[in-house]
Amino acid sequence: DGGITQSPKYLFRKEGQNVTLSCEQNLNHDAMYWYRQDPGQGLRLIYYSQIVNDFQKGDIAEGYSVSREKKESFPLTVTSAQKNPTAFYLCASSISWMNTEAFFGQGTRLTVV
Amino acid sequence: KNEVEQSPQNLTAQEGEFITINCSYSVGISALHWLQQHPGGGIVSLFMLSSGKKKHGRLIATINIQEKHSSLHITASHPRDSAVYICAVGANTGNQFYFGTGTSLTVIP
Numbered sequence: 001d002g003g004i005t006q007s008p009k010y011l012f013r014k015e016g017q018n019v020t021l022s023c024e025q026n027l028n029h030d031a032m033y034w035y036r037q038d039p040g041q042g043l044r045l046i047y048y049s050q051i052v053n054d055f056q057k058g059d060i061a062e063g064y065s066v067s068r069e070k071k072e073s074f075p076l077t078v079t080s081a082q083k084n085p086t087a088f089y090l091c092a093s094s095i096s097w098m099n100t101e102a103f104f105g106q107g108t109r110l111t112v113v
Numbered sequence: 114k115n116e117v118e119q120s121p122q123n124l125t126a127q128e129g130e131f132i133t134i135n136c137s138y139s140v141g142i143s144a145l146h147w148l149q150q151h152p153g154g155g156i157v158s159l160f161m162l163s164s165g166k167k168k169h170g171r172l173i174a175t176i177n178i179q180e181k182h183s184s185l186h187i188t189a190s191h192p193r194d195s196a197v198y199i200c201a202v203g204a205n206t207g208n209q210f211y212f213g214t215g216t217s218l219t220v221i222p
Contacts, residue, residue, distance in 0.1 A: 009155060033210065042117070043201075043212040050208065090156060098207040101144040101163070106155045 002027045006091050006105035013085075013112050021076045021108050023091035031097040032074035036060060037088040037107075046089075049074055050097035078110065085112045116140050119200050119213035126220050132187040134216045136200035139181065147174050147185050148199040150215070159185070159198075190220045 004025040013019045023032065030051050035043040045058030049068040063082025068074055074093075078085045091105040117138045126132055136145070147159040160167050160174040162183075167174050171190075176183040187194055200213040 031208070035210075035212070040214070042115075042214045043199075043210075045209065048208055056208075092210065094203065096207075098205075099143055099203075101161055102146065102203055102210065104146070104148060104156055104158050106157070107150075109153075 004091060004093050004103045004105045006089075006108050009106065009108060011108055011110045013110070015112055016080045018080060019078050019085075019110065019112075021078070021089055021091075021110070023074045023076065023105055024072055025074075025093045025103065026072060027093060027095075027103060028071070029093035029095055029103070030071070031094045031099075032068070033092040033094075033102075034058075034064075034066065034074070034076045035090040035092065037090065038084075043090055046076065048097075085110060115213075116211035117200055117202055117213040119198075119216050121216060122214070123217045124219070126190050126218070128191060128220055128222050130190050130220075132190050132194075132218065132220075134185045134198050134200075134218070136183045136185070136213055137181060138183075138200075138202045138211065140202060140211060141205040142178075142202040143205040144203045145176055145183050146201040146203070146210075147183075148201060150197040150199060152196070156199075187218075190218075192220045192222050195219050 033048045034046040047066045049055040065077045090107045094102040149157045171188045173186040197215040199215045
């Protein structure tokens, strides 16, 4: 079955460490997205990628980095520069950047202690 | 300015009740999504729709494109339906989804 997979579901890291969240899809989708959710708030866009080897900053990109070396994969690195990294992170993909009929991952809850 | 508004924010129901959650949006869309988020945070996609109505088990989703409104209905609600339900729209300009802040549903036995 085609789908989008985020791993792990829960992640714990010490303050000051970089951490990479995985997002993989086997849907042959060109576009992929990363969102962040804080308690009581809607999801906000961190980065998006329209096509392989290309990505753009979203609304809250500071302290994050991404890569898109393969169509299937769009990993998100939360760097030590991110002031408040503890949050829920959601990955999504769509057929193309113009077609936002999307699939969503189950999310990763990151806790930095 | 919120592109997606959901109501109500919180909802408590007795087991067996019929539940309706509403979503209004202000942007042009290519698709609207209903997501379910359980305590502990995992997201489950319930529906993706761009017109009409979809049904899956006890869940029904409708959308009125002209009125920019969607509803999620739960028939014969059950305590396991307790979760946060999130409405998300995919903008028809591409590159962006807009999310509501969610409706927290509690179904009491």
